[in-house]
Amino acid sequence: MSGKTLFDKVWERHLIDSNLDQPLLFIDLHLIHEVTSPQAFSLLKEQGRNVRRPDLTFATADHNVPTKNRDDIKDILAKKQVEFLVNSCHEHGITVYDLDHPDNGIVHIIGPELGLTTPGKTIVCGDSHTSTHGAFGSLAFGIGSSEITHVLATQTLPQNKPKTMNIHLIGSKPKGVSAKDIILKIIGEIGTNGGTGHIVEFTGQTIKEMSMDERMTICNMILEAGARSGMIAPDEVTFNYLKDKRFVPKGEDWDRAVDEWKQLHKDEDATYDQVVKIDISNLEPQVTWGTNPGQVISISENIPSPTSFNNDITRSTAKQALNYMNLNALTPIKDVSIDKAFIGSCTNSRLEDLELAAEIVKGHKVNENVTALVVPGSYHIKRKAEEKGLDQIFINAGFEWRDPGCSMCPGMNSDMAKPGERIASTSNRNFEGRQGKGARTHLVSPEMAAAAAIKGHFTDIREWHYNEWGEADATIS
Ligand SMILES: CC(C)[C@H](C(=O)O)[C@@H](O)C(=O)O
Numbered sequence: 393m394s395g396k397t398l399f400d401k402v403w404e405r406h407l408i409d410s411n412l413d414q415p416l417l418f419i420d421l422h423l424i425h426e427v428t429s430p431q432a433f434s435l436l437k438e439q440g441r442n443v444r445r446p447d448l449t450f451a452t453a454d455h456n457v458p459t460k461n462r463d464d465i466k467d468i469l470a471k472k473q474v475e476f477l478v479n480s481c482h483e484h485g486i487t488v489y490d491l492d493h494p495d496n497g498i499v500h501i502i503g504p505e506l507g508l509t510t511p512g513k514t515i516v517c518g519d520s521h522t523s524t525h526g527a528f529g530s531l532a533f534g535i536g537s538s539e540i541t542h543v544l545a546t547q548t549l550p551q552n553k554p555k556t557m558n559i560h561l562i563g564s565k566p567k568g569v570s571a572k573d574i575i576l577k578i579i580g581e582i583g584t585n586g587g588t589g590h591i592v593e594f595t596g597q598t599i600k601e602m603s604m605d606e607r608m609t610i611c612n613m614i615l616e617a618g619a620r621s622g623m624i625a626p627d628e629v630t631f632n633y634l635k636d637k638r639f640v641p642k643g644e645d646w647d648r649a650v651d652e653w654k655q656l657h658k659d660e661d662a663t664y665d666q667v668v669k670i671d672i673s674n675l676e677p678q679v680t681w682g683t684n685p686g687q688v689i690s691i692s693e694n695i696p697s698p699t700s701f702n703n704d705i706t707r708s709t710a711k712q713a714l715n716y717m718n719l720n721a722l723t724p725i726k727d728v729s730i731d732k733a734f735i736g737s738c739t740n741s742r743l744e745d746l747e748l749a750a751e752i753v754k755g756h757k758v759n760e761n762v763t764a765l766v767v768p769g770s771y772h773i774k775r776k777a778e779e780k781g782l783d784q785i786f787i788n789a790g791f792e793w794r795d796p797g798c799s800m801c802p803g804m805n806s807d808m809a810k811p812g813e814r815i816a817s818t819s820n821r822n823f824e825g826r827q828g829k830g831a832r833t834h835l836v837s838p839e840m841a842a843a844a845a846i847k848g849h850f851t852d853i854r855e856w857h858y859n860e861w862g863e864a865d866a867t868i869s
């Protein structure tokens with residue numbers, strides 16, 4: 393028998409019963425938010441059931457919340473959803489990080505920063521980007537409303553066993569290239585269905601060299617390649633990040649936990665259902681040009697012509713995307729101007745993201761044709777960024793500095809783009825209408841969004857950084 397993958401190890405440790413129609417898993421952590429949980433709480437009530445493990449359930453309000461004038465939720469449904477979440481949590485004894493709570497933030501940001509997300513856990517949330525938590529070596533995936541009810545009532549979940557895929561990243565990240573560029577490249581390579589039915593384990597030098605903030609960006613977006621989730625084996629980087637976080641074990645329990653977490657890696661002779669290898673040593677900053685995250689090019693490239701695609705479907709999707717995006721084939725992406733820049737979302741609103749963007753912004757002004765906002769992923773991040781003076785860098789440049797929330801990512805709150813507006817966005821989805829009806833989204837890294845805000849169009853941060861700042865850096869080509 394061959395060895396075990398990281399996924400196999402976590403799966404097996406949580407398998408309660410494999411003889412049922414669907415294997416039954418124990419769930420260690422259930423995260424909930426205001427958009428998908430109200431229905432689940434209503435169903436629970438209808439069924440006359442209670443929350444089995446309120447101690448393993450944590451809630452936050454993030455999708456619908458205003459990022460300025462915090463308590464003034466204009467939309468009636470949104471207001472009701474937040475109230476329903478808070479009341480349901482109070483009724484069932486669930487910890488809830490309400491709008492003004494100092495621990496409030498986007499669900500996938502606060503789990504890790506509070507130390508709720510730890511290696512080897514099974515983590516679910518009624519939200520597709522739950523894959524983010526897999527960066528810690530947990531098995532974390534999104535679930536639907538009826539599944540939320542099931543987990544609330546039983547702390548278990550029936551789940552078909554997914555297949556496994558290994559994405560092995562070769563090389564070191566070049567200067568000016570971020571985790572966001574890497575994951576966009578991966579999606580571009582394997583396609584938006586490339587990971588369907590699989591849990592992706594990321595390995596390789598590139599991953600080893602990444603911080604937890606970067607690893608979370610990678611796992612967050614693997615979802616957009618159709619994968620069920622992503623996982624990264626925990627290592628010293630993981631343990632250093634988690635040490636002393638509020639909910640992690642302390643003292644001797646911490647040492648014991650770390651010993652156990654060290655077992656969570658693939659055995660040498662383990663095999664995957666699929667293996668993909670990608671060399672990122674020559675990768676350039678990426679920009680999406682279309683209406684799915686796989687429609688992506690390097691900053692030095694031109695927008696592709698639909699005729700360059702090799703089948704009828706990709707040709708017609710490209711044509712449709714160019715039409716919606718109001719772009720002409722063969723235009724250099726650097727010539728495309730933007731109306732808005734958004735630095736935020738569960739993909740790219742952590743402290744390192746804000747630090748990188750601030751480095752670019754420092755001493756510059758937002759272009760007069762652009763409105764730009766920075767939305768930290770949580771109050772913790774907001775406070776830390778303010779301690780470092782990042783807020784002042786952004787505000788002095790003309791960015792708005794907001795309270796935490798999903799903000800412009802989903803078009804579900806008052807932060808929305810107008811029809812026809814073009815946005816350089818650090819979020820994870822560029823679907824038609826995602827950031828507002830008729831809005832045109834280009835997915836980029838925080839540095840690339842910051843540079844576009846200042847220049848008014850997409851810019852190669854490697855050249856710009858070099859020329860304008862005169863910082864002769866031998867690693868910049
Ligand atoms: C609202 C929620 C169900 C949704 C998701 O599951 O992903 C949202 O977070 C998104 O990013 O589109």
Ligand code: SF4
Binds near residue numbers: 455498519801819820
């Ligand atoms: S920030 Fe965007 S992707 Fe993340 S949970 Fe919120 S809406 Fe979903």
